[in-house]
Amino acid sequence: MSFRILGTGMYVPPKAVTNDDLAQIVETNDEWITKRVGVKERRISENEWTSEMGAKAAQAALADAGVKVEELDMILAASVSGETVSPSMATMIQHRIGATCPAMEINAACAAFLYLLETAAAFFALHKDYQKILVVGCERMSGILDWTDRSTCVIFGDGSGAAVLERGEGYLDSVLTVKGGDDVIKIPHFPGTSPFFDREQDSPYIHMKGQETFKYAVSAISSDITALLERNHLTIDDIAWIVPHQANVRIIDFASKRLGIDPAKMFVNIEKYGNTSSASVPIALHELKESGQLHRGDKIILCAFGGGLSNMACLIEY
Amino acid sequence: MVKDKIIEMLAESTDTDAAEITLDTKFSDLGIDSLDMTEMAMDLEDAFDIEFTPSPEITTVGKLVEAVEKLTGEA
Numbered sequence: 001m002s003f004r005i006l007g008t009g010m011y012v013p014p015k016a017v018t019n020d021d022l023a024q025i026v027e028t029n030d031e032w033i034t035k036r037v038g039v040k041e042r043r044i045s046e047n048e049w050t051s052e053m054g055a056k057a058a059q060a061a062l063a064d065a066g067v068k069v070e071e072l073d074m075i076l077a078a079s080v081s082g083e084t085v086s087p088s089m090a091t092m093i094q095h096r097i098g099a100t101c102p103a104m105e106i107n108a109a110c111a112a113f114l115y116l117l118e119t120a121a122a123f124f125a126l127h128k129d130y131q132k133i134l135v136v137g138c139e140r141m142s143g144i145l146d147w148t149d150r151s152t153c154v155i156f157g158d159g160s161g162a163a164v165l166e167r168g169e170g171y172l173d174s175v176l177t178v179k180g181g182d183d184v185i186k187i188p189h190f191p192g193t194s195p196f197f198d199r200e201q202d203s204p205y206i207h208m209k210g211q212e213t214f215k216y217a218v219s220a221i222s223s224d225i226t227a228l229l230e231r232n233h234l235t236i237d238d239i240a241w242i243v244p245h246q247a248n249v250r251i252i253d254f255a256s257k258r259l260g261i262d263p264a265k266m267f268v269n270i271e272k273y274g275n276t277s278s279a280s281v282p283i284a285l286h287e288l289k290e291s292g293q294l295h296r297g298d299k300i301i302l303c304a305f306g307g308g309l310s311n312m313a314c315l316i317e318y
Numbered sequence: 319m320v321k322d323k324i325i326e327m328l329a330e331s332t333d334t335d336a337a338e339i340t341l342d343t344k345f346s347d348l349g350i351d352s353l354d355m356t357e358m359a360m361d362l363e364d365a366f367d368i369e370f371t372p373s374p375e376i377t378t379v380g381k382l383v384e385a386v387e388k389l390t391g392e393a
Contacts, residue, residue, distance in 0.1 A: 035351075210352070210353075211355075214353060214356045215360060250357075
């Protein structure tokens with residue numbers, strides 16, 4: 001359709017928190033977390049804001065692509081854990097890296113990086129003079145976790161991932177779905193102190209129903225990948241890699257089983273970083289590329305799902 | 319039919335002899351956790367064309383068979 005991925009980059013904070021470290025904070029243990037989630041450790045920000053991490057991934061992606069900041073026509077970013085609602089993380093990153101192009105943020109929770117790609121495709125189609133767009137997912141999930149809730153605080157981590165897109169023909173197809181509702185996953189805002197508003201609000205942390213999330217996620221991955229393959233007259237053998245949102249290794253494994261896909265085709269790095277929401281897909285994509293297992297011309301599928309309930313998958317020729 | 323299918327699925331997923339699984343068998347004794355239950359629920363949804371989310375009260379094979387039979391109209 002309208003772009004190819006020119007370069008990728010990532011940044012995770014240096015502080016690694018292991019499952020044993022978490023067992024000192026909440027009642028849990030390494031065996032339980034490893035079996036149920038697949039995470040061994042996660043990186044946690046020590047005094048780095050979300051947009052600072054986003055800017056570092058952005059600079060890494062620009063360096064990888066060999067693109068100067070001045071060449072950017074647009075910056076699109078996503079976050080559910082930014083230090084400010086306004087300015088957006090996109091505009092904060094724009095300022096931090098010294099860019100002057102327009103910048104805006106998209107919220108589609110853990111699926112957001114894919115929605116950034118879709119939006120970038122639309123911008124390339126609308127503005128024929130646009131040549132390069134930077135997309136960034138950046139999260140400080142540790143700031144929106146209830147660190148007394150062992151069912152959620154063991155899952156997530158902090159980090160950022162980015163890609164530089166160049167006008168081209170690599171974005172082949174996409175499927176977007178939003179189911180709606182806040183009963184399965186939500187991150188409420190602080191409701192404010194208005195004397196005219198007294199409705200109750202849950203705490204401003206991640207609330208997630210595990211079993212419902214699991215079912216939704218497995219169904220989303222299965223139906224989105226099936227739809228992309230069928231619509232494009234492809235089989236799984238035509239796909240070099242599937243890069244799923246790193247939410248829970250059990251979700252990825254069970255979706256593979258239901259799809260009849262060799263689990264080895266799914267790129268997984270959740271054991272090192274946990275679920276980094278909108279940053280998980282670009283971090284995984286970057287690590288896949290850096291591992292030397294992704295080659296130009298490979299067809300890959302990215303897929304993600306999260307609050308909204310929003311899911312998306314896209315077919316890319318790398 | 320529901321009972322046979324559930325025992326067959328449990329035997330396969332836990333690598334247990336089907337003859338050893340009875341209606342009184344507890345999921346905790348088979349090492350089945352809530353995510354395993356969710357996985358099995360999704361497979362049961364496909365097998366019997368039902369919508370099913372297992373509740374925490376379903377702790378034995380018999381209770382699961384009963385819940386699924388209610389949904390399939392076999393009870």
